[in-house]
Amino acid sequence: MGLYERNHPDVMMFKLERNLPDMGLLRVADTVINWGRSSSLWPMTFGIACCAIEMMAVGASKFDMDRFGAGAFRATPRQADLMIVAGTVNAKMAEVVKRLYDQMPEPKYVMAMGACTVGGGPYWKHGYNVVKGIDKFVPVDVHVPGCPPRPEAILEGIRFLQRKIMARRVLTRGEHHTPDFTGVSVSPGTTGIQDPQLNTAPAVPTEATS
Amino acid sequence: MNTQEILETLNKDGVGQGITLFEGPKDPALVIPADRLVGVCEHLKSAPSLQFDQCILVTGTHMTEIRDKKTKEVTRAEGIEVIYHVRSLRHRALVALKVHLSLEDPRVSSVASIWPAADWHERETYDMVGVVFEGHPNLKRILLPQDWEGFPLRKDYEFPKEYRGISLEVDPPWPQQ
Numbered sequence A: 001m002g003l004y005e006r007n008h009p010d011v012m013m014f015k016l017e018r019n020l021p022d023m024g025l026l027r028v029a030d031t032v033i034n035w036g037r038s039s040s041l042w043p044m045t046f047g048i049a050c051c052a053i054e055m056m057a058v059g060a061s062k063f064d065m066d067r068f069g070a071g072a073f074r075a076t077p078r079q080a081d082l083m084i085v086a087g088t089v090n091a092k093m094a095e096v097v098k099r100l101y102d103q104m105p106e107p108k109y110v111m112a113m114g115a116c117t118v119g120g121g122p123y124w125k126h127g128y129n130v131v132k133g134i135d136k137f138v139p140v141d142v143h144v145p146g147c148p149p150r151p152e153a154i155l156e157g158i159r160f161l162q163r164k165i166m167a168r169r170v171l172t173r174g175e176h177h178t179p180d181f182t183g184v185s186v187s188p189g190t191t192g193i194q195d196p197q198l199n200t201a202p203a204v205p206t207e208a209t210s
Numbered sequence B: 001m002n003t004q005e006i007l008e009t010l011n012k013d014g015v016g017q018g019i020t021l022f023e024g025p026k027d028p029a030l031v032i033p034a035d036r037l038v039g040v041c042e043h044l045k046s047a048p049s050l051q052f053d054q055c056i057l058v059t060g061t062h063m064t065e066i067r068d069k070k071t072k073e074v075t076r077a078e079g080i081e082v083i084y085h086v087r088s089l090r091h092r093a094l095v096a097l098k099v100h101l102s103l104e105d106p107r108v109s110s111v112a113s114i115w116p117a118a119d120w121h122e123r124e125t126y127d128m129v130g131v132v133f134e135g136h137p138n139l140k141r142i143l144l145p146q147d148w149e150g151f152p153l154r155k156d157y158e159f160p161k162e163y164r165g166i167s168l169e170v171d172p173p174w175p176q177q
């Protein structure tokens, strides 16, 4: 196991978690991390069609998305946490949207805004070049329907996403997240590290064994 | 100056051979044989009594076959119609020109050298109905990706199921009627 793997946060957290009898500290840390993530959701500056106008309205002072910490539109995917796909995604554009999503750093969230991105919208029958729902090629966290959605609906979508983030477990893992060490690879979170030492480690105490 | 008068002017100037007046339900138009289009357009632009110097639009339509209900005669053959709208700012006139082409091999000369505005319109017509404009400086698809198959505004177009691995199908599928 190289230095990088030994010091990888996921490995360290796993060891910490295994050795700490009381997980209360990590739970608190989870809450703090989630609070930080959900309160500084920086969206990416891009709009594809008519829905983008409404997204701009939400960013402007009348509705003011910045109240929820989500108003700092970043002009690069490298600095963005949230991709608001606002507008009709056609076949030519889908690859670009996919590439933008791939360029965003983790953790990243996607909001499908408007009927077009939810399921094709007005083009779902005769739109020969429209992708009927962006969940065909990127994972979507929130669907906000409407054509276009009202600004309040987008704010509700943001609040929903924030609640969703707050419910996530970053450091601690619930029973359903207990890593399965019988296989070769361990994929805690999203990184998927390969750790032979962890493979031979004693089984993680679960409710049944402890 | 209405379409009838424009046709009379063309006849007087000696370029009116083969041009017929189309009296549609709404707007009249001049139907021009495909091989004479460029000559007529050049004359429309340069003749002092006409001076059609602005090209408003170029578009194409896939015309389906129409048969008479009783006699079953073909009153309109299937084919592709290219429509040009040009305006004369000097004489305050607007005229529509139509060219009938076959569905199998729709080819017509480009008028982009006469009216530069026709350049992109012809590209769009090529993109949507597949009319080949001969002599066009850069005839390739303008809106759809270059590797797209088929011409979407033709009546027999079939919707693609996927494009470069991304599904374009409705999920759940549209119910069959």
Ligand code: SF4
Residues within 6 Å of the ligand: A049, A050, A051, A052, A086, A087, A088, A113, A114, A115, A116, A117, A121, A122, A146, A147, A148, A149
């Ligand atoms: S959902 Fe409606 S408003 Fe939004 S991009 Fe589609 S057509 Fe435009």
